[in-house]
Amino acid sequence: MADDRIRDPHLPEVHLRPPANWINDPNGLVHHDGWYHVFFQHNPQAPTHDRVHWGHYRSRDLLRWEPQPLALSPDFGLPDEDGCFSGNAVSHNGRITAFYSAHRVGRPWQPVAAADSGPDGSTFVKRPELLVADPPSGVTTFRDPYVWRDGDHWRMLVGAGYADGDGAALSYTSPDLTDWTYEGPLHRRADTTPNAPALRTGEAWECPQLAVYDDGRALLLTSAWYQRTGPSHVVAWPGHREGGDFRFPATATRFDHGPDFYAPALMRAPDGRWLLWGWSWEAREDSCAKEAGWAGVLTVPRELTLRPDGGPHQAPARELDGLRTSTWLKATRAQPGTTSVLGSVGPAADISVRLGFAQEAAWGLRIMCGAGRTDDDDHADDTGYLDLEIRDGALTVDRGGASADTRAHVGAYRMPLPELTPGEEGEVELRIILDHSIAEIFSGSGEALTLRFYPARSDTWTLVSRGIASDPVEVTLTAHALRTPEAAAGA
Structure with a gap:
């Protein structure tokens, strides 16, 4: 198939994916012999989730990625004949x-x-024998191994769902990466009811990942899955090491606040950092992906650290x-009830915003496709726009006006900003990675929100400040165009 670019x-x-066809979960993130390796779920034949293989890229610097041969392919007659599904390396x-x-x-x-x-x-050469052939008693969903070295032995988590509705991350140990002993659930919880105030955590847990830090703290990530509706969102369980095991609380937090982020995978970098990639699926009907010839993208790599809590x-x-180029800066004061054009960026951009609030922490940023019209809020843009609005201690991102195709998903999504205290002066920092049809938004406090949208055009983004507070807001915006990794290699 021709390159769909x-x-x-x-x-x-600038986001990692093959030139065409299907991609979903990142898999097998590992640093080996001086190279970062990223594997991922991939159908090389069509933009659909069918007979999935492991695609493979490698990089020296996390910027320039070299395609590698398919690492794993389904084999008829073997336990994986219908797909080599998720795991790690x-x-x-x-x-x-x-x-x-191994999917059948x-x-x-x-x-x-x-x-x-x-x-x-x-x-790669497949081992002739399965490592774990059957799930434990009472487990109905069982998939997605995650293996790591823990002292003098190896450990493995497997995502699971019990017949009684509990989700779990099941724990195994091995002395040699071949013989595995079941130790029981590392963590197990029942899902809440749909109307309960607590975060729903899934009827089954997919893609469990565990980051262990030098001070004994740990973070368990699980992806919430439901029998009727499938994948939903990602859950974070802060915990700590206790003796030879780990302890996690009954409550959890949402890991990414957007609608289009799932199945993150972890890698320990040589310098000790925990790096993470996630899968961002398409937010449009399947027919759009079939017409376009591609579906899915991996997020940019993220550094995962822990807050004091x-x-x-x-x-x-x-x-x-290292991908930044064509930098410009704009400092202004957003007056109540006014809008002002801050500037424009290309289709791939890295935008940082610093805001200083007085009594009311409220401000809006409209990211418009093309030049747009800014003289009248009711007719702000004829080609689509993404709205970001800070109010009531949170950032709301609304993509209702962003996509030209009616087959694209809409909705508004809220990300908390815990650094704001109602009625007090405060500052907020935001970083926005834009790349044609994906936005990844980060706050200075470490929250994240990922979503997809499909404007009529995406050659230029115009950034418009909107004064929605009752008093002025100090705004400093720094924008960088992002060059492709290929262009960076030639610089």
């Missing part, structure tokens, strides 16, 4: 070992399988600064 203006430029004894879910249609659980690479990590703090990986 030519005919689909919504295809991102480790670098050990001079090779990469990939752990994955009609089997509700997915056994744990493994494959080993050659020294350069580019080709143990909660997750996310920010774009510092390496992304």
